Amino acid sequence: MPFPKNFLWGGATAANQIEGAVTEGGKGLSTADVMTVGGHGVKRRITPTLEPDTYYPSHVAIDHFHRYKEDIALFAEMGWNCYRMSISWPRIFPNGDEAQPNAQGLAFYDAVIDELLAHGIQPLVTISHFETPLGLQKYGFWENRQLTEFYLRYATTLFEHFKGRVKLWLTFNEINCMSTQPWVAGGIDSEDESVRMTAAYHQFLASAQAVQAAHAIDPENKVGMMYCGHFAYPNSCNPNDVIGTMNFMHQMLFYSDVQCRGYYPRYKLRELERQGITLPIQPGDLDELKRGTVDFISYSYYMTHVTGEKTQGILKGLNGLDTGYKNPYLERSAWGWAIDPQGLRYSLNLLYDRYQIPVMIVENGLGAVDTVEPDGSIHDDYRINYLRRHIQEMKKAVELDGVPVMGYTSWAPIDSIALSTGQMSKRYGFIYVDLDENGNGTLERRRKDSFYWYKKVVSSNGEDLD
Structure with a gap:
């Protein structure tokens, strides 16, 4: 059984990692725009x-703001039928709380x-x-319930303006990063768990309201959630390791539980x-969560973790990876990320079995240092091998396990600023950028070898992976 004929093939990017033009066209600053490269990159x-x-x-x-036509032409050359992109909130509402959108941003x-x-x-x-627009700092960012109103105004503006042209949406990128990288996820600079859980609650509410608005404005809209792919294996069959892994996964999967099921588990x-945390629930909120469940679940997949009895709390972002354990069976990338193609099949089954809604992989790729040869070519066989092995496992999930996978958009098809480090040397793309x-x-x-390989994968609908 091959991939479905309507399978979505493409790539994924984020506005703050590719666009630039930080104040052009009336754009305001965002939380990403005050993030710089740290010590030793x-x-x-x-x-x-x-x-x-x-x-x-950023x-x-x-x-990309000035070169989008060139970039899209390259994407089209690879034969894509889907492109996961993001819209910059402060390009549409520069401070986040305006009554009317920025016309120049919509025009872009x-x-x-x-x-x-x-x-x-x-x-x-x-x-x-x-x-998140930096102008919303005066409200306390997502700790303040008013942000649900500002977000819904923004989302509704997009649904109405792009009606008929955009039919696939994701409400928040990697929403569970509110627990691992809260500044990145929503401007929350606090170690206080009650603050983080309040902010997460407000994002859940905003997402649920946006899903309902999208369906009301255009019944053809499909709205998904996006989970940062944290998946873990127990360190051993010791029950303490199994329970430690269960606790770790609960910390992450409760986010998708709320958005896919419509209630807190x-x-x-x-x-x-037990923590003494009271959610800021108001009358009608729980019904909103139930009415605003997503149509599909998407996620990023780069690695798996090993967890157990020694794992305390949750990861401090993907860059730390300090769970107390390493997987001796897996190789690692130059940035220390475990490479686990079979884990992709495992994760697809886990999410579909849990929620019984379509699944989409919207980020998967290898960050590596690329070398431009004297003749201008870039031979990135390591990237091709990484992607081939992961697509093979995705294919098994579809053919052998029956998981309804909607599509696959690699991260990132064109070299861009790395989220975790701010580096440019950590390259993911099929397209090299001289920076x-x-x-x-x-x-x-410049086109890398992987550019031509992925073109062949797409044209064959995932059949030709050589």
Whole structure:
């Protein structure tokens, strides 16, 4: 059984990692725009305000804002029928709380989406992808319930403006990062679990309201959630390791439980009770959550973890990976991420068995250092091998296990600023961009070997992986 004929093949990007043009077209600043490269390029550093003589990667990024036609033409050359993109919230509402949208921002995305459609590429739009308008800081960001109103105004604006042109939506990127990287997920700079859980609750409510609005505005709209792919194996068959892994997965999967099922699972309610945390529930909220469940679940998949009795709490972002254990059976990337193709099949089964709704992989890829040869070619067999093995396991999930997988969009099809580090040397793309760690370069685009390989994969609907 091959992949379905309507299977979605493409790539995925985020506005703050590719667009640049940080203040052009009336755009306001976002939480991403005050994140710079940290010590030794290992992690991001957040500055309360913009500092002089400091390199902020998102301010220019790879200049997709001015080069989107060139980039989309390259995507079309690979034969895509889907492109997962994000819309920058502060490009539409510069401070986040305006009554009317920024016409220049809408015009830019009109041009991008029309260009995609002209090439036969269906847009899958992430409404909020790690760039909360910085102007909402005065409200306390997502700790404040008012943000649900501002978000719904923004989302409704998109649903109405792009009606008929965009039919696939994601409400929040990797929403469970509120527990691991709360500043990234929503401007929350706090170690207080009650603050994080309040912010998460408000995002759940905002998402549920947006799902209902999307369906009301256009019944053809399909709205999904996006889960940051944390999946774990027990360190051993010791029951303590199994329970430790269960607790770890509860910390992550409760986010998808709420968005897919429409209510908080009992295990999470009991945990919040033990912690003395009271959710800011108002009359009618629980009905909103039930009415606003998503149509499909999407997720990022880069690795699996090993967890157990020694695992305390949750990960501090993907860059730390300190669960107390390592998997001796897996190789690792140059950035220390475990490479586990079979885990992709496992994760697809886990999510479908749990929620019984369609699943889509919207991020999967290998960050690596690429070398441009004297003749301009880039031989990235390591990336091809990584993607081939993962697509093979996705194929098994479809053919052998019967999981209804909607599609696959690799991360990131064109080299972009790395979220976790701010580096440019951590490259994922099929398309090379001439840019270094300090923002220097011609920004010239080059096709890597993987470009031609992925073109063949797409044209064969996943049959030709050689």
